[in-house]
Amino acid sequence: MPQMIQMQAITKTYRLGEVNVPVLKRIDLEIEQGQYVAIMGASGSGKSTLMNIIGCLDRPTTGNYVLEGRNLTAFSDDELAYVRNQRIGFVFQQFNLLSRSTALENVMLPMIYANIPKSKRRQQATQALIRVGLANFLSNRPSQLSGGQQQRVAIARALVNKPALVLADEPTGALDSETSREVMELLTELNQQGITIVVVTHNPEVAARTKQVIRVQDGLIVH
Amino acid sequence: MKTISSPASPQKVLAVKxxxxxxxxxxxxxxxxxxxxxKLRTGLTMLGVVIGIASVIAIASVGQGVQKATEQRIQALGTDVLQVLPSAARTGGISQGVGSSSTLTWQDAEAIVKEAPAVAAVSAYLQRPGQVVYEKDNHSTNIVGIDLNYSEVKNTKTALGRFLTPEELDQAQSVAILGSTVRDELFGKDSTPIGKKLRIQTESYEIIGVFEPKGSEGSMDRDDQVFIPLTSMSKRIVGNNALSGVAVNGLFVKARSNDDMEAAKFQVVNLLRLRHNLAASQDDDFTIRNQTDIVNTFTAVVGLLxxxxxxxxxxxxxVGGIGIANIMLVSVVERTREIGIRKAVGAANSDILNQFLVESIVISTVGGSIGMAIGIVTAFLASLAFSFPFVLSIWAIVxxxxxSFIVGLLAGVIPARNAARLDPIAALRSD
Structure with a gap:
């Protein structure tokens, strides 16, 4: 299986005033395509920072990050934006939908930045929403949807540009257990269709559904 | 490391950018x-630009309209015409105003044409306010005695009928040419009163023509006049009161060209001083007005204003632009999370920059267009109310x-740059 993610000696240091705070001390990590991985760790362990680097939202201080064979070290902001747009889907704990836009408009958003014409955007976004079971909620705004439905809109948005990798940051953190189960089933389904999934979570039940668990502690991966 | 193989999504060929x-x-x-x-915020933000552009367009248009009105007045006066008036008569040191004495004569006019090479033609006039009567209607107007050069010097033509003939002038015949206002008042608008009889004082005058409208000059309606031969005016209505010759109220002197105006003025002054036997120590007993100068000064003042x-x-x-910049800055802060979301799903910095820049430009140009419409309507109403021509230049619209585009662009630059530079992680975490 080719590698989806290859990280070599990744470090991340934040500067707080005069002090350098190392958040990631040394991360070496390989995740194959089609994997379903949970990243677990206490808060402050560096798992969110790792997640942001995997998602190309942040850059490592040192080290190499290769995504699908592309070394992203020298990529510019705009190049990273395009990688996020084309290859990565995000699912957040707080859903992060545009509150003034409808479900359909929210799902269409990534396609705007992929230069997909409007008619095709509408068609693909509708398909994505049908796929997550929201066929009847296309024109609802987030405030008119339940938490589980909002998270499913977010998943549809993550899928709509046909990414290779979906990153979910505490996807069930704001949901009750029944809805959480539904959302996790949806992610499992996506993984079965070949999408690599990385979930950051506290929740052992969520981690149990994945194929591999990576534990982060004090900026290092522990086995 | 535990790995379970599963079908991978086929890797897309991906350009770097x-x-x-x-x-x-x-x-x-x-x-x-x-x-x-x-909508409310957008509307209020627009208001500054609306008011700014509306006032700029309205004032520019009104200014141009007033200038155009003045230009038209110059054209009507003739740009190459000097007006010679008798000086104020003095009674024990009290001036009675320009034109109150009768030192100018028709003979002066003839002498000027003959002696002054820079002068093309001279027209003398003698006028009094008076009543004109047609059947039972009467009308208070200005009765003006004119000579044969009037039409050429004043650049005016008859719209109906004809101008005076030399015989009518020489023999002081009882004929009249009406200004269009007098015709409208006595005979009805657009009527043809040629051949009808008009009574002035005790005598009957045959109407031989109607002058084309000349418009008003200040508060004076230049079409509210009746023109008769200078000889008839002098003999029958005013009475000859000069020491020698036919006394007149003034002369219109037409120079050969605009360039000859100074020369014409110099020649007229010297000739008249000679004819009026003025000693070197004496002041002129006449005044020369160059209407063009007055009007030019007025135009320049209006332009400056x-x-x-x-x-x-x-x-x-x-100020409107600053308002837009301010609201855009607030908007960027309010929409930090939206910006974070857009960046997470793949918006490049330039996409975010453009979005906020375009918002600012849309506010400003839409506001500018509304302001322009309001400005144009205001200028149009003003031109109707104060009767000057309505001027709308493409230049002003462009x-x-x-x-307004530039105002929007400048107002949007800093907010849009702030938005584009936001760190997506921090932006996603904001409330």
Whole structure:
């Protein structure tokens, strides 16, 4: 299986005033395509920072990050934006939908930045929403949807540009257990269709559904 | 490491960068949506530019209209015409005003044409206010005695009928040419009163023509006049009161060309001083007015005033621009999370920059267009109310649009750059 993610000696240091705070001390990590991985760790362990680097939202201080064979070290902001747009889907704990836009408009958003014409955007976004079971909620705004439905809109948005990798940051953190189960089933389904999934979570039940668990502690991966 | 193989999604061929930026139309529709979502704020933000552009356009248009009116007045006066008036008569040191004495004569006019080479033609006139009567209607007007050169010097033609003949002038015949206002008052609008009889004092005058309308000069309606031969005026209505010759109220002197105006004035002054036997120590007993100078000065003053007021109005445009910048800054802060979301799903910094820049430009140009419409309507109403020509130059419209575009662009630069530079992680975490 080719590698989806290859990280070599990744470090991340934040500067707080005069002090350098190392958040990631040394991360070496390989995740194959089609994997379903949970990243677990206490808060402050560096798992969110790792997640942001995997998602190309942040850059490592040192080290190499290769995504699908592309070394992203020298990529510019705009190049990273395009990688996020084309290859990565995000699912957040707080859903992060545009509150003034409808479900359909929210799902269409990534396609705007992929230069997909409007008619095709509408068609693909509708398909994505049908796929997550929201066929009847296309024109609802987030405030008119339940938490589980909002998270499913977010998943549809993550899928709509046909990414290779979906990153979910505490996807069930704001949901009750029944809805959480539904959302996790949806992610499992996506993984079965070949999408690599990385979930950051506290929740052992969520981690149990994945194929591999990576534990982060004090900026290092522990086995 | 535990690995379970599963079918991978086929790897797409991915260029490093998007080849084309998000289309302008797409950005525009996003901007309009965002602005439409907050109509009250958008409207209030626009107001500054609306008022700024409306006042600039209205004032520029009114200024141009007034200048045009003045230009038309110059054309009507003839740009190459000097007016010679008798000096104020003095009674024990009290001036009775220009034109109150009768030192000028028709013979002066004839002498000027003969002796002054820079002069093309001279027309003398003698006028009194008086009543004209047609059947049972009467009308108070100005009765003007004119000579044969009047038509040429004053650049005026008859719209109906004909001008005076030499015989009518020589024999002091009882004929009259009406100004169009007098015709309208006594005979009805657009009527043809040629051949009808008009009574002035005790005598009957045959109407031989109607002058084309000349418009008003200040508060004076130049069409509210009746013209008769200078000889008839002098003999029957005024009575000859000069020591020698036919006394007149003034002369219109037409120079050979605009360039000859100074020469003509010099020649007329010297000739008249000679004819009036003035010693070197004596003042002129006449006054020469160059109407063009007066009107030119007026035009220059109006032009300066217009520029000044437009400048002041432009300040309100600057204030409007600052208002837009301010609201855009607030908007960027409010929409930090939206910006984070857009960046997470793949918006490049330039996409975010363009979005906010376009929002600012849309506010400003839409406001500018509304302001322009209001300004044009205001200028039009003003031109109706104060009866000057309505002037709307393409230049003003283009300037207004370009100006509001630039205001939007400048107002949007800093907020849009702030938005584009936001760190996506921090932006996603914000409330």
């Amino acid at each position: 998007r080849t084309d930026p998000v289309s302008g139309l797409e950005i525009l529709s996003m901007a309009v949506e965002a602005l439409w979502g907050n 217009t520029i000044m007021v437009v400048t002041i109005a432009s300040i309100s445009l600057v 300037c207004g649009l370009v100006l």
